[in-house]
Amino acid sequence: MGSRREELENTNCVAKKFVRYKEGADKYSIGLTKFQELAKEAHAI
Numbered sequence: 001m002g003s004r005r006e007e008l009e010n011t012n013c014v015a016k017k018f019v020r021y022k023e024g025a026d027k028y029s030i031g032l033t034k035f036q037e038l039a040k041e042a043h044a045i
Helices: 004-015 021-027 032-041
Strands: none
Touching: 021 032
16 A cells, blocks of 8 residues: 555646646656647647
């Protein structure tokens, strides 16, 4: 079982409404360029 701090950090990552490109790409396990393309397509920039 992970420490309480690790669990809290994981929860914060999931609970964020807005993320930077790098965070989003890591969160969804896709490349940075692909994440940027998806954001542009969704008019999220």
